[in-house]
Amino acid sequence: MTGEISLIQKLDAFIRRHHRTKVLRGLLLSFVTLSVGALLFVLLEGVGRFGVAGRTVLFYTFAAVAAVVLATQVLWPLAQWARLSQGLSHDEAARIVGNHFPEVKDKLLNTLQLQRQVDNAQGADVTLLAASIDQRTASLRPLPFTSAVDVSGAVRMLRWATPVAALVVAGVWMQPDWVTAPAARIVQHRTEFIEPAPFDFVLVNDRLEVPAGDAFVVIVETKGDELPASVTLESGNGRFRMERVKPHVFRHTFPAVRNNIDFQFLANGWRSVNHTLRPFAVPTLANLRVQATPPSYTGLPSVDARNQGDVTVPEGTPIQWTMQVHDTDSLRFAWNDEWLQTTRITGNTFSAHAVATTNSTYWITPINDQLTGDSLRHRIRVVRDGKPSIRVEESKDSTSRKKMHFTGSVQDDYGFSRLAFVWEVVERGAGPSEELLAAGGGTPSLTKGRVELEVPQGRRGTFYHMWDVRELAWREGDVFEAWFEVWDNDAVHGAKKVRSTTTRLEAPSAGDLREERVNAAESIEENLQDAAQEAAELREAMEAMQERLREQGEMTWQDRQAMESLLEQQKALQEKLEEMKRDNAKKDERANEFSEQE
Structure with missing residues (x-):
């Protein structure tokens, strides 16, 4: 059995070399076939410059041929070599070896057949057969079975592959564009390629982006040996003759761009690559609401201005802005020389708060990740609470020197908090006259006084007051002064006081x-x-x-x-x-x- 095992091993080595040779031949055949096919397809594309459909046919045809050739000539023999699929059997190998060595002819095949008979015999005496098999095996063992492998096919493919490889290398080395450019177009068969013109369309614009709704001016310059006299722009809306700005420079205006616009340049039958103009969202302030609540003491109604940022308010008025925006990530609110904090209420609504103390200017600027929107400038006019005014007319009583009648009017921005009549002795006489003493007069008991009067309601009011000085003990030379004082109701800075003109009253002398x-x-x-x-x-x-x-x-x-x-x-x-x-x-x-x- 040792000889049998040795004979089978020699056949297995022959089979492995046989399949290895087929793999090498398949590789060479695939290289030659695919290289020639690729050069043929590249030549066709280079001459014909097919469109997307033609290049797609070439691409998938080459891919199908390559798949078939590699599968049949490389992958299948490789699987047989790796014993992943059924390959050359021992009997078939024996026949090939017998044909290669005429001196053995069918002797190797007969020996394998006798061995199977011995293996299949059950209980029979096969001693003589086993001896005959050993004798045959001994005579076959010296033969080099692996030399019976036919390598002529691989050598022939190598002879073909060498010039093909040289041709490919020479073509790529000497004229790479002739090979690589058509090959790239076939590989990118879904991409539209424009045949090179004798001039170039050079887009002058750095970016083909425009704020949504704005106009966009596209500018193109032609460069080359044969320059066209005019250029046409083609888009989904039709063809437009471009305006000539200066020699070889042309422009076209897209009005109010709101959607993507695909366009190309055409001149003298040549067409440029496709360009796309893309609008981007512009941050905008859609609605502005200004709510102001004047201080309660003013009695003024609240202000609710919509889309009107300029308002007039009293000093100390709290103001709230509510701003609705579009396509805005954040809002910048400049209040005089400082930044006012804004709060996002909802996705597109912001609010801000401030107290108006002086005339102020503010700017609202919407911002997103692409653009800073237009700054909207507004003014807040602050009305300061002025001083009240008072006007008094006096009249003397025709029946009594000791009675004075006053009629007055007051006026203020918002109202009053206090009204008073004030008098005082400003000069003293040398002493009571005989006549005054005889009348019971003596030293005055009072030197000043104040009378609180009813406060007028509203912003304007009138008042009346009668000053009866009979309780005052006059003496000759005494001089009295009297006036009125009025306070407004300013709750921001405190009530402001105003004094009326002074009335001077002198005591009569004896004369x-x-x-x-x-x-x-x-x-x-x-x-x-x-x-x-x-x-x-x-x-x-x-x-x-x-x-x-x-x-x-x-x-x-x-x-x-x-x-x-x-x-x-x-x-x-x-x-x-x-x-x-x-x-x-x-x-x-x-x-x-x-x-x-x-």
């Missing part, structure tokens, strides 16, 4: 009193003289009427009319006397305010 009494007496005497004269005239008229009636004996209609006229004159005289009496009493009372009777 003034005497002169006034003299004037009053003279006025009374004059009025009495006028009344006495009117009474005498009326008496004479009435006596004449009585005398005429006695003479006539009866009263005519004219007499009745004359009598009624005299009675009316008498009644008017009586009323005049009563009026004189009252007027004289007032004058006497005024003249004697500081007399002992008071």
